[in-house]
Amino acid sequence: MPAASGVMTQVSWPELAEIVGKEHLRAATAADAIDGVEVQMVAEPGTAEDLARALRWAHAAGLKVSPRGGGTKLGWGNPPAACHLVLSTARLNRVLEHAWADMTVIVEAGCRVADLQKTLAEHGQQLALDPLWPERATIGGILSTNDSGTLRARYGSLRDLIIGTTVALPDGALAKSGGKVVKNVAGYDLAKLFTGALGTLGVMVQAIFRLHPLPRESRGLSFSGTPESLNQLLLAIQASKLTFTGLQLRAAQGSAHLDVRFDGTAAGIQAQVKQIQQIAGLLAASDAPANAWTSHQAIWDGASPALMTKFSVLPAQFAAVCALVERVAGAQSLAWKVVAQGVGAGYARLEGNEPGLRTALLTLRDELVKMGGTLVALACPVAIKRGFDVWGPPSDAQPLMVRVKQRFDPDGTLNPGRFVGGI
């Protein structure tokens, strides 16, 4: 048995089977491994209480635990130091309460995003977020990875949509914060703390969101040009009185596009389309291609080995990022692609050979940090991840983050090593 699982000899798995039910505990397979780190068992508790009990049991037994939703982004983060047990939220998949007149929803963490949206659409509403792989990704998964998409231009990211949460902590406590009203400042906003925490503080079992109406009408436009001219246009649109719900820059070797989406009434959209033409001047608009608004997802497909990064910069720096990626990729003979959202976050994909990807990653990281931005390596060959913090250099808040982690998970039970600075 490998060293990391030496603890196995004293583990009494039947106790866990008792908690979650025999048929919901199984031996892990190679497919359950996280970044090459083997897992022993997979448990699928059927209730939040059972999940909390299972977590408490695992913690007391000294096991390392990785929460899992749809498993679509399990490779994000650093490889775990160890993982004995995967706690799956697959059976916590119910929409508990869609209070459509109040425009809120209470949903279990294992509910798939597309399933939630289907329920909400029955009353003409949506969770105003278009994350990656909604058919498979779960609410808990998108929350823990702070995923978002093009709607962010208008509705913000998950931190702006979540209004309450219930989490299971390693000591077995089930803790709530927030509630089902959109406005609430009673106590600390733990929902935000857990959003993007990659399951290192606790396991989200339930979330409450504020909802938005589905748009009445929608129209997308695309402009082609150089990254520089499109970046200028992007800033001009942001500085205008246009009310867009999507603003996205796409670039690859030799081509660049800017997509803009308007939602609203037919008359409102028509007026805005006219205005944007005036702003764009010589750059001519065409209707946005149908797949424009899923390009943040399409960029994940392609040849391997590949490096997928997420970068954050100021909106005025997009053209510089494109130029940087092009230069760095060119130097290593790599193919490249960028899809960026107007708020200042985007994906850059590089394809080619592993040594080239490694060199490119280091240069990109250095240069973006110099620009005041950040670069996270989301997916890449595991060998590249070794000895490299995928999250980037720690900030001066790192010691504080470590203290937060130590308070919530003093024994490092949850996803050890996967988060920023080895948290």
Place this chain on the structure above:
Amino acid sequence: MEARILNEFRAIVGASGLITEPEQLSTYECDGLTMFRVLPLAVLLPTSTAQVQAIVRVCHREKIPFVARGSGTGLSGGALPVAKGIVISLTRMDRILEVDLPNQRVVVEPGVINLNVTARVAPDGYFYAPDPSSQVVCSIGGNVAENSGGAHCLKYGFTTTHVLGMEVVLSDGSLVHLGGRTVDRPGYDLPGVFVGSEGTLGIATKVILRIVKKPEVIQVLLAAFNSTNEAGAAVSGIIAAGMLPAAIEMMDNLAIQAAEAAVQANYPNCGGLLLVELDGPAPEVETLMEEVADVCTKCGAWEIHVAQSDAERARVWTGRKAAFAAVGRLAPAYIVQDGVIPRTALPHVMSEIVRLSSEVGLRVANVFHAGDGNLHPLVLYDSGVPGQDKLAETLANDILRLCIKAGGSITGEHGVGEEKKMFMAEMYAEPDLETMQLVRCAFDPENLSNPDKVFPRPRLCGEKPGVYEPHPLEVAGVAQRF
């Protein structure tokens, strides 16, 4: 306070930055909630981050609790001093440090007045969206600490949506940067936790704000109904039609009378008044305004008026924003509450408030952020009448309990502070509060930064929480942990 410590403080902020005379200290003994008063040992007025750090280092070494203070307009006793502690007033740190229009960012010191941010960027067509009614006086530091809201937060979001990062002096005097100019910075969302933490996690010395472009057209509609229930039905109708107005505000008859007397806003004298503001592209606002008017008519509105000019719109809002202060004309004293309920619970909660107020014989004026269910019941009383202050307090508390029971919150924007900390235990269960305290212990293990606020009981952070052991009573099935 020992002379040697005072000397040290004086060396940091200069003689003009240190207040120790009792009559001068009394200015700082309370915030906007004047029923709680405590005289601090000293008030310090630093002018730089380095000075704040130096002050806090002394506090840390000597175990002196400190309370940050902005403009002192808080309504929950958040800036109430602690006995044997000092107040650190940030009013002299009031510079706008940087305006970056292309990226829509503004960096400010915490003492900057909310409205001054908008004033600075308005010539370029921008505004700072969170607009508390107190925006002419309250500070950005206070807004951050309270996660303040305003009428327009229905569409634009609260302070937390518009704050990207901050520089913070922690209770040991160390300096950290949470978040930053760019979005989605790796690591825990500590800016998200700091906003709304009511001064308990440290002192913000710099704040990075996001500004928003002014909409093309803004229109506000006034609709008069016979009752708040009819007006409430209209609110639901507007939301159900898939509209997201910039603001939906409601006032009941007592609040209307008060506002009229104070600022002559030209409100119709009715049982329930609705203000609905729409903004966006002109043709869209026009279409939707007609729909809003339709919904209001169907729900019983007998007078509908759309403010035509900027001046008229400003007057409509002046009435609403003056409502709190104006209520002072109706009674010698009043208590402001800040409960939140799911919008659909409005008719029930309103009729309960009417029942409760007639039972005790006190009047309650109501001003709401109706779009997001945030109620501001104003309980009127006369402190000259023996026992009436107690009655008023009980009534105000009962109203909060109604909100909790309806699935809502005890505070939508004013914060828990000193005033509502005991209610935290009614709104949340013990494990919820314990979990929040974990955050506090990570930031401020010695409980020096605005101690004894927000939570019903202080938590000792010294012990590092270990493995959970079931209590023998739990094992025996006598008691349950949650």
